[in-house]
Amino acid sequence: MTTRAAERRAIHGSGRNYWRRLGNEVRRDKWLYVLLLPGLIYFIVFKYLPMFGIVIAFENYVPFSGVIGSEWVGFKWFNSFFRFPAWLTYLKNTLILSLMNIVFFFPAPIILALLLNEMRRQRYKKLLQTMLYVPHFISIVIVVSITFVMFGPSGIVYKATQNVLGHSINYMGSPDTFRWMIIGQTIWKETGWGTIIFLAALTNVDTQLYEAAMVDGAGRLRRLWHITLPAIRSTIVLMLILRMGSVLDTGYDHLILMANPLNRSASQTLDVFVYQQGIQQGQFSYASAIGLMKSIVSVTLVLTSNKIAHLLGEQGLY
Amino acid sequence: MKKLVSVLLALLLAIGMMSFASADEPLVVSVLLPEFTMDVDFVAENNPVLDAIEQATGVRLQITWAPNENYGDILNTTMADKDLPMLIAATDARSPLIINSARAGAFWDLTDYVNDAANYPNLALGDPQIYNNISVDGRIYGIYRTRNYPRGGAYYRSDIAKQAGFDKEVKTIDDLTELAEALAKVSEDTYALNMCSYTAGTISFITVAFGAPNNWGVDENGNIYPAHLSPAYLEGLNWLRHLYEIGGIDPNFAQISTNDWNDIERTGKAFMRFDCLDNAYRQQEWFESNVEGVTETIWAQVGPLAKADGSITIWPQNPGFSGEILVTKSVKEEDMEKVMKFIDWCNSDAGISLLNLGVENATYWVGEDGYRIDISKLPEDEYNEKSNAGKQYLHDLNQLNMGVSYHAVEPAMKLSESRQRFADLNVELAPYAVLDPCYPLVSQTNVDYGAQLSPIIADAAVQYIAGIIDEDGLRAAWADWAAQGGDAMTQEYNEAYHASLGK
Known part of the structure; x- marks a missing residue:
């Protein structure tokens, strides 16, 4: 400092x-x-x-x-929230979903970008990229509907698991599967779109480095490990820091669309709470207070993770 | 140049005069109403119904329609704007935002108008008990929208029941059980009871029939307690759980959208439903016009259900009204008299008929016998044309109908057997209706956490019916509810209840 x-x-x-x-x-x-x-x-x-x-x-x-x-009324709404015995459940649900998102969704676009980068035929690669972007433009309402048709009680996946396992898995109606379905949908919808920034970073890698490595006898994996990954490391760190800023953001539309009486317990996150208070109950102040609290936490997390990145010798956000 | 200026000035003056000369122009009143008719758009220009209203009252309605499905959300976001419509239909008279806004002075205080029988004779005919139910701090801010109490009830396919060996009138809960078990056996792919993700109505109907209170009850010591603590509530859930076990309910009911609810009956996949009773005659009419060979009444409506001890309690589906019409401060003080005269007129004989039926030969037609023609019986082309006219011009204007004077809608339609049965049942069931004593009361915990707390009880009930949790799990959920604020809510309701009695 x-x-x-x-x-x-x-x-x-x-x-x-x-x-x-x-x-x-x-x-x-x-x-x-x-x-x-x-x-x-x-x-x-x-x-x-x-x-x-x-x-x-x-x-x-x-x-x-x-x-x-x-x-x-000062801090009334903040007090009110922490006096609500279930606030920890809401925080827990938020953090679990967010953590799963970071562990399972965050690396997906990186892996996909690396795979795309290894492709030889440029025209095929371009075509594939375009196709991968399409799901991003499909409304989440449609995605949920498609999921319901496939994984719902009369859906093909539901029936298939029933035949293979001998018993059915209630994909759409259990708190245990709820989070996996959410993460799965996010991966399906956003992975392709997420590759853009990493592919852009990959174009900056000096091709001479690859040639030199090839002369030295480095295989594909070696080249990936020693050249490609270090080249996009700062981009990955940057994205991770930005991601930390939205640890408390789960969105509400997706969760509300997927929730029903059987799995609702897993869908109750802070964003859903804000929606319930603000739009359903018309308590604008309460909703704003929770939103403000979330923002303060987000800013703190971004600053902290940026600091850690500096300490680890990365460039970070600024 | 000078000439040009004077011509322009004269022109301006003329335009100015024109706008001043608007004393005979109607008063434009903006209204926010829920919309149910989604397939045909409302036509505001040259609309015979709006013209008739204007002629009778000097008020030109300017309506904003908001889809009923998320009307609550739209109302809340509308209220966030300072520029409100003049009249608002609030479907939930007790929402925190409505109460807070009333306290802040967003609406005109209508107490004096309601009590002024000389000038507003129809408003004065309203039920003082219901006016009290919707009052805020003792003042009346809205005119409630009357609903018949006992709209909640059970109806079933009598023809299927007959084939399944059940051929008698359902008079007791035991009869209902017998009927449900008979319907459950009809086939593997069909179900006895039609349930979907909206379960509140079904659960309320059966638990109240067993003797549980409606949301909140008053015990022998005069204290408020939540319905699920009544043993009858569990009896009701057990009834559903048993039916579920024997295959009488679709195992996936919790994931079925409410949009499919009617279709399940129409495609013959389920034969009984606990819901608004008026849906019974609607289904009957649908079958008559869409299924060949249906001429007799096949959708039977269940009357009073006696418990083992012979007593009868029924779930009324609504507290005697459904929300209210609020007059916002967007109405200028000098226009208040005119607007209130208009609202009073809405509750008159002529007003009620106009809002519900529209204009003769434009949106409804009278036959030679003096009865209103049931257009669903007409040939298809004629039906389409006439129903289209109704949807265009009348649309959902009945949402503005308050009907506090209980005037009947004229001219009446010759009632079909099914509709007559519904009308009779409304009268027959009314004395048995169990009302929620906490409806007019305010609990701060409910205001703050109601949206989070109520699903706990409702979801646990669904899971119990579906066999996902057992009685211990159910009780654990109730304890959870109590710990998270349910106990506080009970206490607050008790305080408010005793305070209201002491008054």
Whole structure:
């Protein structure tokens, strides 16, 4: 930290000196800054100004009274959440789903990208890539419907397992299978799309390195291990750090679509809680408070994992 | 140049005059209503029904339709906007957002209008008990939408039952058991009881028939307790569990969408259902017009069900009303009288008939005998044309019908056997209806965690019926519910209940 601060001071100077330098720079490159302006205005108007709405998390917000007129209740909603005995269940469900997502879904696009990278026929590879992107554009409602048709009690997969195992597995109606179904659907839908960023990173690998390795007698696996993977390591770390920021995000639409009375216990996550309170119950303040709490945790996780990445000698986010 | 300016000024003045001269223009009232008719779009222009309303009241309705399926969600997001429609149909009069908004002054206080029998004679005819049920802090903010109590009930295929060897009237729970067991034996692929993922109605019907309270009960000491603690609740669940065990219920009922509920009966896969009783005559009418050879009543409606000790309790399906019509502050103070006159008119004889039937020869037709024609009996082309007109112009305007004056809809239709039976049963069953004593009460725990707590009980019941958990598992779920806030809720309801009695 101290070294980085010193570094910054060396570059920008400190205090008044810093502002004077900045002023000079702006004057020098004024047209560049003018170019920056639309983006800056966009962020202020659409991202920063709406953030004042966060205050409703500390109010008993009634739309008719408005943000300013509503009663101020401080940390009431936060207390209310932690007084709810089941809040740990909601957190647990969220974390389990998220962890499974990181362990099983996160590596999937990397593996697929590496496989694609090994393909010789470029035209075939391009065709395959395009086909792999398609599921991303299919609405989750459709994905759930397809799953239901296949895995539901009259579906082909259900019947097949019944014939092979001798007993049926209730894919769609048990809390044990619920999470696997969610992860499976996510992998099916998003893996192809997720390869884009890794494939882009792979194009930056210097082909001379491969040639040199080949001359030295390195096989495919050796080349993969010593050249390809190190080349995209920083991208993987970057994606992982970003992923940490959404550890508490499970989404709610997917889970609500898949939930029924038999498996609901596994579907109750923080995002579902926010939906139940905010949209179903109309408790906007309560929902905002939980959302705010999630965001604070997310920011903390991103900063922490970025720090760890620095300590391990990676470039990280910034 | 000067000339041009003066011409322009004159023109502007003329336009200004025109807008001032709008005293005779109707008052435009915006309304948010739930929509059930999804296959035909509502037509607002040159709509004979809206024209008739305008002629009678000087109010031009401007309706926003929101699909009934997620009306609650849409209502909540609408309420998040400051610019509200003038009239809102709130399907749940007790939702926290409605109560909070009423307290914050989002709606006009209608208490004085309701009590002003001289100027608003129809509103004054409403039931004071129900007005009390929907009041917030003792003030009335909405006009409730009347529903007949005993819409909940059981109906079954009498022809199939006869073939299965059951040929008598169902008068006791034992008869119902006998009927269910007979229907369960009909074949391997068919089921006795039609159940789907919406189980609340089925479970309430059978548990209340066994003597359990409706959601909340009052014990002999005058204290509130949750329905599942009544032994009759477990008896009701056991009844369903037994039927499930002997193959009388589709093993996958919990995963069947409510959209398929009617089709299961229409395709002959199940023969009995516990639900809104009016669905019985709808199914009957569907069979008459779609299945060849059906002329007699094949969907029988079950009357009062006696328990072993002879007493009768029935689940009323609703608390005598379904939500309310709210008047928001988007209505200007000077327009309030006109709007309230309009609402009063909606509850008059003419208003009720217009909102339910529309305009003669546009959306309904009267035969030579003076009765309204049942268009479903007409030849297909004529039926399509007439039903289309009804869907276009009348659409779901009956959602605005409050009917607090209990005026009948005129002209009446000559009732079919099935509809007559339903009308008779409504009268016959009403005295046995078990009401929820906590309906008008507010529990903060329910407001805060209701959405999380109620599925615990409901899901456990489904799992118990399906044999996934045993009685210990069921009791564990109940204990879980109690620990997570159920006990607090019971206590809060008790306090509110005793406070309301002391008043």
